[in-house]
Amino acid sequence: MEHINWELVDWSRAQFALTALYHWIFVPLTLGLSFMLAIMETIYVKTGDKKWLKIEKFWLRLFGINFAIGVATGIILEFEFGTNWSNYSWFVGDIFGAPLAIEGIMAFFMESTFVAIMFFGWNKVSKKTHLLATWLTAIGSNLSALWILIANGWMQNPVGMHFNPDTMRNEMNDFWEVLFNPVAVNKFIHTITSAYTFSALFVIAVSAWLLLKGKDKTYAKYSMLVASVFGFMAILVTVFSGDGSAKQVAKYQPMKLAAMEGLYKGTRGAPLIAIGTPKHKNQKSLLQAIEDDLKGNNQLDVEVEGLEIPYGLSVLAFNDPHAFVPGIKDLVEGNPKENIRSYSDRIKSGKIAIEALAGYKKAKKAGNDLMAKNKLAVFKNHFKDFGYGYFEGHDLSELIPPVTITFISFHTMVALGTWFLLFFAMVYWAVMKDKIETKKWLLRLGVIGLPLGLIAQELGWITAEAGRMPWVIQDLMPTIVAVSHIDSLNVKITFALFFITFTALLIAELKIMATEIKKGFSN
Amino acid sequence: MFLLFVQGGQTLFNRLSDNESEKTVLVNTIGHKWEFTFTTLVVFGGAFFASFPMFYSTSFGGAYWVWYAILFAFILQAVSYEYRKKTNNFLGSQTFERFLMFNGLAAPFLLGVAVSTFFTGSPFSIDKTNIVKLGSNVEAIISQWQSPWHGLEALWTTSHLAFLQNILLGLAVLVLARLNSLLYVRKMVANQNIQNKVNKCVKKHSLLFLGLFLTWLIRLLFIEGFSVNPFNREIFMQAHKYGLNLIDNPALLIFLLLGLGLVLYGLFLANFKKAEKAFWFTGAGTVITVMALFFLAAFNYTAYYPSTYDLQSSLTLANSSSSRFTLIVMSYVSLMVPFVLAYIIWAWRAMDARKISEKELEQEIDKY
Numbered sequence: 001m002e003h004i005n006w007e008l009v010d011w012s013r014a015q016f017a018l019t020a021l022y023h024w025i026f027v028p029l030t031l032g033l034s035f036m037l038a039i040m041e042t043i044y045v046k047t048g049d050k051k052w053l054k055i056e057k058f059w060l061r062l063f064g065i066n067f068a069i070g071v072a073t074g075i076i077l078e079f080e081f082g083t084n085w086s087n088y089s090w091f092v093g094d095i096f097g098a099p100l101a102i103e104g105i106m107a108f109f110m111e112s113t114f115v116a117i118m119f120f121g122w123n124k125v126s127k128k129t130h131l132l133a134t135w136l137t138a139i140g141s142n143l144s145a146l147w148i149l150i151a152n153g154w155m156q157n158p159v160g161m162h163f164n165p166d167t168m169r170n171e172m173n174d175f176w177e178v179l180f181n182p183v184a185v186n187k188f189i190h191t192i193t194s195a196y197t198f199s200a201l202f203v204i205a206v207s208a209w210l211l212l213k214g215k216d217k218t219y220a221k222y223s224m225l226v227a228s229v230f231g232f233m234a235i236l237v238t239v240f241s242g243d244g245s246a247k248q249v250a251k252y253q254p255m256k257l258a259a260m261e262g263l264y265k266g267t268r269g270a271p272l273i274a275i276g277t278p279k280h281k282n283q284k285s286l287l288q289a290i291e292d293d294l295k296g297n298n299q300l301d302v303e304v305e306g307l308e309i310p311y312g313l314s315v316l317a318f319n320d321p322h323a324f325v326p327g328i329k330d331l332v333e334g335n336p337k338e339n340i341r342s343y344s345d346r347i348k349s350g351k352i353a354i355e356a357l358a359g360y361k362k363a364k365k366a367g368n369d370l371m372a373k374n375k376l377a378v379f380k381n382h383f384k385d386f387g388y389g390y391f392e393g394h395d396l397s398e399l400i401p402p403v404t405i406t407f408i409s410f411h412t413m414v415a416l417g418t419w420f421l422l423f424f425a426m427v428y429w430a431v432m433k434d435k436i437e438t439k440k441w442l443l444r445l446g447v448i449g450l451p452l453g454l455i456a457q458e459l460g461w462i463t464a465e466a467g468r469m470p471w472v473i474q475d476l477m478p479t480i481v482a483v484s485h486i487d488s489l490n491v492k493i494t495f496a497l498f499f500i501t502f503t504a505l506l507i508a509e510l511k512i513m514a515t516e517i518k519k520g521f522s523n
Numbered sequence: 524m525f526l527l528f529v530q531g532g533q534t535l536f537n538r539l540s541d542n543e544s545e546k547t548v549l550v551n552t553i554g555h556k557w558e559f560t561f562t563t564l565v566v567f568g569g570a571f572f573a574s575f576p577m578f579y580s581t582s583f584g585g586a587y588w589v590w591y592a593i594l595f596a597f598i599l600q601a602v603s604y605e606y607r608k609k610t611n612n613f614l615g616s617q618t619f620e621r622f623l624m625f626n627g628l629a630a631p632f633l634l635g636v637a638v639s640t641f642f643t644g645s646p647f648s649i650d651k652t653n654i655v656k657l658g659s660n661v662e663a664i665i666s667q668w669q670s671p672w673h674g675l676e677a678l679w680t681t682s683h684l685a686f687l688q689n690i691l692l693g694l695a696v697l698v699l700a701r702l703n704s705l706l707y708v709r710k711m712v713a714n715q716n717i718q719n720k721v722n723k724c725v726k727k728h729s730l731l732f733l734g735l736f737l738t739w740l741i742r743l744l745f746i747e748g749f750s751v752n753p754f755n756r757e758i759f760m761q762a763h764k765y766g767l768n769l770i771d772n773p774a775l776l777i778f779l780l781l782g783l784g785l786v787l788y789g790l791f792l793a794n795f796k797k798a799e800k801a802f803w804f805t806g807a808g809t810v811i812t813v814m815a816l817f818f819l820a821a822f823n824y825t826a827y828y829p830s831t832y833d834l835q836s837s838l839t840l841a842n843s844s845s846s847r848f849t850l851i852v853m854s855y856v857s858l859m860v861p862f863v864l865a866y867i868i869w870a871w872r873a874m875d876a877r878k879i880s881e882k883e884l885e886q887e888i889d890k891y
Contacts, residue, residue: 005662061889064605071561072601078568079594082583087654087665089584093576094845101573102856104566109863112558113870119889120555125873133870164846168651168665169576171846351657358655392657481654484584485664490673494591501595505602508613515611 004480011491012084012483017465018495019076021458022502026070026509028457031145031192032199033063034138036230037118038131045131055219058521059203062513064119069509073502084491086484088472095161095172096151103147110140145192153184155473156464157252163383165360165376170476183248187464190241193234194460197420200231201453204427206517208446211437219521224446225431232424238417243316249467250317250325253474255399256467258328259406261313266327266335272312273411328403332396343388343399350389353382387476401469409459409466416456423449524696525809526560527634528707529553531700533600533627536620539708539720544881547608547890552711552879553704554604554891559867561597573853577649577843578828581666585647586637586674593633600626604891628697635696636689638813640677641820642743642765643685644831646670649838669832682831688742695735699809702728706793706802713878722797729790744769749829751839758826758837768823775818782812 037059044052078100082089089096117125117133125133154160160177161170172178204227207220249257257263261273311321318325324338334342356379363371391399423445430436436443470478532553540546572579583590599622606612607619646669654663670676677689705728709721748764751757761767769776785808793801821827826837844850877883884890 064889065609068602068605071558072598075561075565075597075601076594078565078572079583079590082568082572082579083587083590084584086580086584087663089572089580090576090651090665091654093572093579094849097569097571097573097576097579097845098849098852098856101566101569101853104562104569105856105859105863108562108565109867112562113867116555116558116874117870120887121874122889123887124876129873167846168654172849172852175848175852354655354657358652358657361652361655389657390663481663484587485662485667486584486587486673487671490587494587497595501598504614508602508606511611511613512606512609515609 005483005488008486008488008491009480009483011488011495013479015084015491015495015498016077016080019073019080019498019502020461020465022498022506023070023073023077024457024461025454025506026066026073027145028195028198028453029066029202030063030070030141032196032230032234033059033066033202034134034141035196036199036203036226037063038135038138039226039230041131041134045127051219051222054521055223058219059223060118061516062206065509065513065516067115069505072505076498084484084486085472085482088477088482090169091477091482092158092161092170092473094169095154095158095178098172098175099147099151099154099178103144103151107140107144107147110136111144112140114140142192145195146188149188149191150179150181150184152464153181153187154178155471156187156468157181157183157248158473158476163386165357165379166364168357168361170473183252186241186244186248190238190245191460193237193241194417194457196234197231197238197417198453198457200227200234200424201420201449203227204231204446205448205450208443209517210520212440212443212447216521217437221431221434221436224427224436228424228428228431231420232428235417235420235424239421242414242417246316247318253468254326255328255331256401256406257317258326258331259401259403259467260410260463261325262403262407263313263325263327264329266325266330266338268314268322268324269311270313270317270323270325271308271310272316274307274309274312275411275415276307328400332400343391343396346385346388347391349382349385350387351392352389353379353386354389356382384475387471387473387478387481390478390481398470401467406463406467409462413456413459413463416452416459420449420453420456524634524699524813525703525806526556526563527631527696527700528703528806529557529560530600530627530630531697531702531704532708533623534697534701535704535708535724536623538724539717541716544884545714545717547884548712548714548879548881549708549717550604550607550891551884552708555874557600557604561601564597570853573849574845575838575840575843576845577666578838581647581649581838581843582637582645582828584666585668586640586645586677587668588672589633589637589674589677593630593637596626596629596633599623600630607891627700631697631700632693635693636677637674638696638816639689639692639739640685641817641827641829642746642748643677643680643683643688644749644829644837645674645677646832647830647836648833649830649836680831683746685831688739688746691735691739691742695732695739698728698732698735702732702790703802703805703809706789706805709793709797710799710802711875711879713880713883725793729794733790749826749834749837751824751826753824756839756841758829758834758839760834764825765819768819768825771823772818775815775822779812779815779819782808782810782815784808785811 037056040052040056040059043049044056081096114133114136117130118137121130121133158170159181160174161172163169164171203223207224207227210216210220246257249260263270313325314321314323317323326335326338326340330338330340332343334340334345356375360372360375360379363369363375426442427436427446430439430442468474470480472479472482532549536546536549540549603619603622603626607616612619647666648669649666651665653665656663668674677685679686702725705721705725709718712718744766745763746765747760747762748768750759750761750764752759769779785804787808789801789804789806789808792798792804817827821840826839828838828843830836845853
């Protein structure tokens with residue numbers, strides 16, 4: 001493809017990344033805190049103990065501050081598919097639009113209806129009805145996560161569809177396959193439990209800060225008890241579903257796995273990098289080494305300096321210590337021994353698919369049915385490589401995701417997740433033994449846990465999304481073909497508008513939140 | 524369009540109040556409903572995406588600035604209620620009130636303009652085969668907007684006086700949003716001073732709305748429309764197209780008249796009886812009229828999102844909709860709508876059972 005407006009593609013990507021990352025600052029707290037509120041209110045309704053009502057109302061105030069900005073930053077994402085990724089919207093809208101519409105009808109209305117009762121209904125509905133509204137708000141917000149993650153999972157592993165050459169788009173033919181897409185199911189579990197983890201870290205951080213200031217000790221400790229149990233269970237599931245995610249990435253997006261691990265040359269019994277950075281032996285960055293190699297400079301040896309777990313990656317990816325894990329080089333250049341086709345081969349095949357489709361349309365227009373039938377048969381044979389065809393004449397490195405970013409994001413996320421597991425256990429122990437007040441170091445770690453949790457959240461998304469570049473739909477549509485036809489200046493302006501607005505609103509949120517936290521439970 | 528009464532209300536906070544506590548009553552009365560409008564907009568987006576992906580692709584990617592202006596207004600609204608009165612809110616209460624005013628003015632006006640372009644057209648072209656023209660001089664772009672103003676040109680396109688038609692509907696929707704809001708405030712607020720101010724505004728708004736909307740509607744029935752040849756699917760301009768659509772479809776005519784009748788009856792109740800239930804009549808009338816207008820734009824072999832740049836690129840129900848399979852899935856999904864409506868009605872009634880007053884708000888800890 002000759003005509004690519006890289007500036008437009010990059011700014012469109014930057015805008016989506018900006019808005020998505022901002023949105024995700026607020027969403028995890030809504031997902032998890034809503035359930036913790038439901039649990040706290042249930043305890044209040046069951047026991048009638050006013051202490052729990054006070055605890056509930058304090059966290060509800062913070063929930064409300066966060067909820068508003070989460071909603072504000074979220075609306076833009078849905079519409080951005082149309083405004084900035086117009087080709088994409090037609091190419092897969094028949095499948096991708098449905099989960100978004102269902103999200104609106106099934107989840108958003110539930111969430112927005114009952115959240116109003118949750119905030120303002122204390123004196124307007126009965127205690128039990130209010131409790132029901134709180135639970136339904138939590139269920140509604142989590143259902144919304146379900147549908148958007150089904151949509152995202154489909155982009156990573158497109159299933160339940162076929163390409164219709166007459167309408168020139170992909171069309172759904174199996175809703176249940178889209179719904180129960182293994183990537184989507186796993187992604188949903190991993191994402192929401194990690195969000196619960198973050199919410200628990202938030203509750204612990206705020207409570208720890210209050211304890212360090214010697215305020216509202218009883219309320220803070222009860223809150224920490226709920227959060228440590230909730231957080232521990234959540235992080236356990238996050239870890240297990242993360243393992244499941246890795247296996248699916250290995251199966252459906254091997255290049256992403258190679259980037260996550262900085263694995264350049266594939267091997268059997270591949271080790272897992274516990275701590276380290278990917279580097280070329282001559283101290284070049286991994287990407288430089290790859291580019292050199294692909295240009296024929298034949299500097300293949302890349303290694304990751306750091307601590308390795310023998311056989312770890314093979315086990316993580318395939319549950320088999322001796323399994324072959326393909327590296328970036330195997331995927332780009334092909335590895336006939338392991339039955340891996342090269343990207344050059346796939347590009348050729350993709351080009352044949354695209355040209356066959358063009359030929360089919362031409363033959364149809366000319367009324368030549370036989371020719372159309374033949375072209376269609378060729379197209380179908382090569383369809384699985386369709387997206388690669390757009391890279392004809394391009395540098396092969398365009399098909400490699402940003403390795404360093406993906407590697408660092410993934411490893412930092414895993415390291416933080418492991419720490420949180422230990423941390424929740426320590427907090428639970430300290431609260432149960434009533435020693436939490438005296439463990440100042442643990443309280444300080446609790447406060448630090450909040451930014452760490454947020455970093456882990458964002459890095460998770462960076463791993464998932466940067467790691468799948470250059471695909472908006474795996475193997476079918478690259479970013480360069482998905483964008484809207486607008487002058488890049490327009491996108492730069494909207495990028496700047498969102499950056500300034502979201503930053504100003506974030507500062508407002510943080511200041512309001514800090515003020516409310518300082519007021520404490522007694523207010 | 525009915526739920527835009529929230530936006531209408533946001534433009535009236537200062538007009539209907541004399542002091543801060545009255546303003547707080549108004550903000551809380553209107554503010555308790557903002558999420559419904561917001562959610563409806565999101566669902567509208569999702570439903571259009573799922574049902575008419577080519578519209579989604581063409582209009583949102585093309586009329587970039589109109590849609591972003593609308594979305595931007597909603598982003599600002601979403602935080603403003605919650606943050607307006609909070610201590611240490613960084614931007615100050617007045618800024619958040621200005622955000623609400625901006626949302627209240629821009630969103631109804633621009634949505635009205637956007638809907639009017641369903642009848643007056645927009646400058647775009649579509650070629651689905653562009654994404655398979657490898658190696659040619661063609662960019663791999665399916666929908667191309669042919670104006671650098673990306674939608675804003677609807678405000679000054681002089682051809683067939685399109686700008687006049689678009690602005691008329693934009694203003695009509697804005698005034699209607701304010702009118703419905705006045706009627707909602709009349710129904711919900713227990714404060715005599717506010718009620719007196721509402722009384723003064725209702726008549727002016729009623730007359731202004733009727734003037735703007737009827738001018739738009741009557742003109743619509745006589746302008747050239749975008750017709751589809753049922754045999755070869757070619758699109759052509761037809762005189763009095765939208766008027767003919769009503770004559771060809773008596774059921775649609777009755778439906779439109781029902782909507783208008785309900786609005787008029789609501790206005791009668793509002794102006795001559797000062798009845799609180801007027802809100803429900805104008806509200807229901809708004810919903811029915813808007814539905815009738817969408818049917819008018821799309822049914823009876825009509826291109827509902829016409830292109831003034833390349834007539835044959837115009838969007839019709841047939842060439843822009845999802846596949847049969849997806850539409851069947853969506854029709855099953857829409858079986859949830861009555862259930863959703865039921866709990867919204869229940870929640871609405873529970874929350875609106877009592878009128879809102881300064882006294883009541885004083886006892887509330889959680890308020891906007």
